[in-house]
Amino acid sequence: xxxxxxxxxxxxxxxxxxxxxxxxxxxxxxxxxxxxxxxxxxxxxxxxxxxxxxxxxxxxxxxxxxxxxxxxxxxxxxxxxxxxxxxxxxxxxxxxxxxxxxxxxxx
Amino acid sequence: xxxxxxxxxxxxxxxxxxxxxxxxxxxxxxxxxxxxxxxxxxxxxxxxxxxxxxxxxxxxxxxxxxxxxxxxxxxxxxxxxxxxxxxxxxxxxxxxxxxxxxxxxxxxxxxxxxxxxxxxxxxxxxxxxxxxxxxxxxxxxxxxxxxxxxxxxxxxxxxxxxxxxxxxxxxxxxxxxxxxxxxxxxxxxxxxxxxxxxxxxxxxxxxxxxxxxxxxxxxxxxxxxxxxxxxxxxxxxxxxxxxxxxxxxxxxxxxxxxxxxxxxxxxxxxxxxxxxxxxxxxxxxxxxxxxxxxxxxxxxxxxxxxxxxxxxxxxxxxxx
Numbered sequence: 001x002x003x004x005x006x007x008x009x010x011x012x013x014x015x016x017x018x019x020x021x022x023x024x025x026x027x028x029x030x031x032x033x034x035x036x037x038x039x040x041x042x043x044x045x046x047x048x049x050x051x052x053x054x055x056x057x058x059x060x061x062x063x064x065x066x067x068x069x070x071x072x073x074x075x076x077x078x079x080x081x082x083x084x085x086x087x088x089x090x091x092x093x094x095x096x097x098x099x100x101x102x103x104x105x106x107x
Numbered sequence: 108x109x110x111x112x113x114x115x116x117x118x119x120x121x122x123x124x125x126x127x128x129x130x131x132x133x134x135x136x137x138x139x140x141x142x143x144x145x146x147x148x149x150x151x152x153x154x155x156x157x158x159x160x161x162x163x164x165x166x167x168x169x170x171x172x173x174x175x176x177x178x179x180x181x182x183x184x185x186x187x188x189x190x191x192x193x194x195x196x197x198x199x200x201x202x203x204x205x206x207x208x209x210x211x212x213x214x215x216x217x218x219x220x221x222x223x224x225x226x227x228x229x230x231x232x233x234x235x236x237x238x239x240x241x242x243x244x245x246x247x248x249x250x251x252x253x254x255x256x257x258x259x260x261x262x263x264x265x266x267x268x269x270x271x272x273x274x275x276x277x278x279x280x281x282x283x284x285x286x287x288x289x290x291x292x293x294x295x296x297x298x299x300x301x302x303x304x305x306x307x308x309x310x311x312x313x314x315x316x317x318x319x320x321x322x323x324x325x326x327x328x329x330x331x332x333x334x335x336x337x338x339x340x341x342x343x344x345x346x347x348x349x350x351x352x353x354x355x356x357x358x359x360x361x362x363x364x365x366x367x368x369x370x371x372x373x374x375x376x377x378x379x380x381x382x383x384x385x386x387x388x389x390x391x392x393x394x395x396x397x398x399x400x401x402x403x404x405x406x407x408x409x410x411x412x413x414x415x416x417x418x419x420x421x422x423x424x425x426x427x
Binding site: 021053067079 | 116117118119121122125126128164179193214215216218219
């Protein structure tokens, strides 16, 4: 029982750090979302990395909604960036969903 | 166990640290890249790593390349390597197991799931440690493996250990759209051959037959493991299934050409047979082992029937 208590306390602490990182990632994702022209390589890579990290740990920390939204958006962006430097309308909508979730968590 | 976790996401490393710490009896060391892991291993030769947890998507060398490098360097041939990754597509799963991974956990993970996989890795590490002590080439006293033992096979393309194959199959069966078949190959009269062989001969026979099957299957997408009792189990992509009779002939011709120096009953050449192909599609993850067991039972039954037929045609008293 004490092991379970320890891990839940630790998960709360890590969730706090996740949210602190999320506010930095939010800036990157907003930048990508507001860019209607081509995204430069650094912004593409940073946006993908942010989404990849959110999708990798959010659900473990008790935030499955933003995790699955980030996963869906990452998959769509990978498809987009395989052939283009622009975001498709579908990806933009998926990214907007992630941004809304992130803002809700941070508010 | 000493566990080395490699991931470029500091949140994941913190999670792993807490999960492992909650299990007691284990120490975890965390680094953020393959290069940092190499540095850690070089600078800490006094910390024997018993298990690796590797992310795949990392800057620089990715986790699959690093896994392959760990297996190739000679220091960690049997150390459990668990991939901990968000990459859930089949090509990454296949590549990771082919590179030497023993297990594969998807991110995001449940805490209890990671704990269970670490426990499995711990059990595996202790079995592997015992096997390694049996294989010390300096002693020249390598214990003869039992007939049913799952001998480790190194450096044969797409051949993985049986524990890894058992972990691989359920990952695939979770994907409803994926289709694959399991098929068994069996060394005929293996019990009699085992009785006549010393340790090195029997280990060499298993490795050579694995190589013959692997070479023959080149061109197909597959993973294969030795299940003990002279039986190999392969999982092959369904959309390019080979014709079994032709495949068996090709493997047997390859074995003949290799000229295996093992004593066989009546000096007959070493030969293999194959069982029925078993489709994995439709098996639930809760009974994923059934498909592998069915493939194993099928080939061992086929082998038994072949030997019965052989005995009927050519009674023992007539061979000498």
